[in-house]
Amino acid sequence: MNYSPAPDLLKDRVILVTGAGQGIGKSAALSYAQHGATLLLLGRNQKRLDAVYDEIVDKGFPEPMSLKLDLAKADDKQFEAMAQAISEQLGRLDGILHNAARFEGLIPLELQALEPWLNILRVNLAAPIALTRACWPLLTRAPDASVVFTSETHGHAPAAFWNAFAVSKSALETTVKIWADELAPYPNLRINGIVPGPVRSPQRLISHPAENRDQLASIESLMPLYLYLMGADSRGQNGRVFEAQAENLL
């Protein structure tokens, strides 16, 4: 994407990134911090969160906060307690990047048991919605807030064996459209989606173990779009799902 963010694009903003411990979430957190944001780093793995925390501090970016939370288990009460803690400790929330995802491999529908199916839907779909809802009072108070959900190509181009993962991403894209349509009372808030396309990340190694990783785009090449959608330059964009590696993106 041909976009040059201002160095202080996200100055004074507080941004929550889920799945911030590795892959795309880690890069987005570092890019947001580099552009002035205070980060809330959410993930399950404390060691990975600590490493991202240290990298942000070592680079002299605003000191972030870690939120260890398993999206497969969190309930409304935990999400609300988290939002309350953000309100008390930082006083604001200007954006959420819903990036965390559960992928358990490809499987035919006839073999899909109920509990693993529900777990995937819980992490990829229900938790991002519940988390956004818990943060709603903060987001609607922010002067310019942005919520970004992460989809995947099979969310709109389903194919055999992608199963609950594709269903969860498809439903996320639908959620983007529905929620964006409900935002008329909140002109300060926008909700969009990103389809990153194939990039060299840990998850991609699991979903496509045999492919030549040298031919994949780098995670860093996606960051202009991630920055654009989180900053004020994307005001007015609402209810869209952006294919990060498409030509003529805007």
Ligand SMILES: NC(=O)c1ccc[n+]([C@@H]2O[C@H](COP(=O)([O-])OP(=O)(O)OC[C@H]3O[C@@H](n4cnc5c(N)ncnc54)[C@H](OP(=O)(O)O)[C@@H]3O)[C@@H](O)[C@H]2O)c1
């Ligand atoms: N990579 C690609 O080519 C590609 C293509 C299209 C779409 N995407 C989408 O882009 C996003 C990021 O992909 P990625 O490849 O960077 O993924 P990744 O390397 O597997 O990272 C996923 C992150 O999600 C977190 N996570 C998973 N389950 C969680 C749970 N129950 N609670 C809290 N956090 C949880 C993990 O946290 P821990 O580290 O704490 O375990 C991890 O940091 C995903 O939504 C993915 O579907 C990726």
